[in-house]
Amino acid sequence: MSQTRHLSHAWGNHVLFEGLSIAIPAGVTLVQGDEQTGKTTLLRILAGELAPSGGWVETQGQRADKQPETYAPMVFRTDPLHTALDQTSPSAWFNTLPDCYPLLNPGMLGALVKDFGLSPHMDKPLYMLSAGSRRKVWISAALASGAALTLIDQPFAALDGPSMRLLREVLQDFSEQAGRACVIADYEAPEGVPLASTIHL
Numbered sequence: 001m002s003q004t005r006h007l008s009h010a011w012g013n014h015v016l017f018e019g020l021s022i023a024i025p026a027g028v029t030l031v032q033g034d035e036q037t038g039k040t041t042l043l044r045i046l047a048g049e050l051a052p053s054g055g056w057v058e059t060q061g062q063r064a065d066k067q068p069e070t071y072a073p074m075v076f077r078t079d080p081l082h083t084a085l086d087q088t089s090p091s092a093w094f095n096t097l098p099d100c101y102p103l104l105n106p107g108m109l110g111a112l113v114k115d116f117g118l119s120p121h122m123d124k125p126l127y128m129l130s131a132g133s134r135r136k137v138w139i140s141a142a143l144a145s146g147a148a149l150t151l152i153d154q155p156f157a158a159l160d161g162p163s164m165r166l167l168r169e170v171l172q173d174f175s176e177q178a179g180r181a182c183v184i185a186d187y188e189a190p191e192g193v194p195l196a197s198t199i200h201l
């Protein structure tokens with residue numbers, strides 16, 4: 001479904017990774033590595049946001065470098081450091097998503113909002129939300145987007161206990177869905193989430 005071929009990222013004499021030829025199957029794939037090993041960089045390359053130094057990435061037969069317009073709607077990357085939406089409310093942002101992600105599942109999005117306890121925050125600007133709530137907003141959009149490839153950096157960071165349990169359940173369900181891949185980046189394998197594959201950096 002997604003794959004990389006001979007992927008490398010380097011600058012000056014510093015090689016972050018090289019020769020990565022990996023297949024990303026449906027279900028949950030973990031990108032595992034210590035600090036500063038290139039997890040976020042790999043996610044950005046998989047999202048088509050960053051050009052690799054060498055090699056290429058492909059999702060459902062479309063290459064990020066050759067077909068950027070068709071590639072972008074197939075991929076959703078959560079970026080907890082993104083500030084461009086700070087003045088936007090989750091409701092307003094969610095209303096724009098079907099334009100980019102026509103396969104967005106509104107029922108799933110509504111259920112995640114409710115179960116993550118986001119309902120009281122839906123009309124507030126994102127900058128007013130806690131780090132955990134902002135992360136839940138991004139994760140809800142990502143998981144409901146219907147994107148063929150969903151990329152989530154440190155999905156459990158800043159989440160409260162009940163939200164961690166809910167996310168585990170949602171990722172379990174996700175791993176049983178045919179046709180969608182979710183790549184999560186973290187230091188350790190998450191408990192209770194069946195993994196389709198692991199990429200070690």
Ligand SMILES: Nc1ncnc2c1ncn2[C@@H]1O[C@H](COP(=O)(O)OP(=O)(O)OP(=O)(O)O)[C@@H](O)[C@H]1O
Binds near residue numbers: 010011034
């Ligand atoms: N082209 C580049 N030029 C200079 N530095 C770069 C370049 N690309 C990546 N880096 C740096 O490489 C480092 C590691 O990258 P990255 O953030 O992807 O690792 P990570 O495994 O996600 O780290 P962490 O777990 O600490 O968040 C970062 O400090 C990043 O700024």
